[in-house]
Amino acid sequence: MRKPFVAGNWKMNTDSLSSVSLAKAVADGVMELAGERLDVAVIPPFVYISAVVGTLSTTHIAVGAQDVYFERQGAFTGEISSSMLKDIGCAYVLCGHSERRHIIKEDDELINRKVSAAISGGLLPILCVGELIEQRKADETEQVVSNQLEKGLEGLSEEKLSAVTLAYEPVWAIGTGLTATPEQAQQVQSMMRELLSDMYDGQLADEIRILYGGSVKPDNAAVLMSQPDVDGLLVGGASLKSEDFIAIIKAAC
Numbered sequence: 001m002r003k004p005f006v007a008g009n010w011k012m013n014t015d016s017l018s019s020v021s022l023a024k025a026v027a028d029g030v031m032e033l034a035g036e037r038l039d040v041a042v043i044p045p046f047v048y049i050s051a052v053v054g055t056l057s058t059t060h061i062a063v064g065a066q067d068v069y070f071e072r073q074g075a076f077t078g079e080i081s082s083s084m085l086k087d088i089g090c091a092y093v094l095c096g097h098s099e100r101r102h103i104i105k106e107d108d109e110l111i112n113r114k115v116s117a118a119i120s121g122g123l124l125p126i127l128c129v130g131e132l133i134e135q136r137k138a139d140e141t142e143q144v145v146s147n148q149l150e151k152g153l154e155g156l157s158e159e160k161l162s163a164v165t166l167a168y169e170p171v172w173a174i175g176t177g178l179t180a181t182p183e184q185a186q187q188v189q190s191m192m193r194e195l196l197s198d199m200y201d202g203q204l205a206d207e208i209r210i211l212y213g214g215s216v217k218p219d220n221a222a223v224l225m226s227q228p229d230v231d232g233l234l235v236g237g238a239s240l241k242s243e244d245f246i247a248i249i250k251a252a253c
């Protein structure tokens, strides 16, 4: 059985006061559930990670980062390494989020290096994949997602793969209010699991958690989670409102 996992990606939102108050409100709302019934993580902007780690130190809510650089240290102005994130108490890191693929123009090779470096540095990467609306309309979803998955995981041993969580986030569903139907999410996510089974082995593929992300709200969380290959939710906008995020967490377990 895969333990459900709900993560809130705060993106470039909050400030020093609201990041701490949001984390505290989430902790108060799900204290008994987090770690027991499901895994919960919040993913603040880099600069608020330490404060949020401090706020959540007595809870079972994990903290993640939204990105990482693949080099360990050195002259890489502006970048943050996995060992730095680990050092300040991060457990997870997003790799290949669609906003980094499409706005910042990260490619699969760079994302693959980040996934690998994250694991080497002791972090648990959440590798995000997903198609654009044009690609879905052209019936290319399977091809695009498979390609992102194969390239994102290239060279990763079975042992390393077990540190990875996957997230299917169709780009057209992110921040648009257009959620994928539960059937659409299930179709892609079961295809992803089959591909993993071909790339590695069936048991490992069975153990990997695959999250769905894209306009997840309190009223669609349970039905998305009812799908056999939807093991959790990666929440953007709704994770910025504690009552919505708490409702989503409760619906997911």
Ligand code: 13P
Binding pocket: 009, 097, 169, 173, 174, 175, 176, 177, 213, 214, 215, 216, 234, 235, 236, 237, 238
């Ligand atoms: P929204 O929930 O705002 O659509 O964002 C999803 C997302 O990108 C999470 O990483």
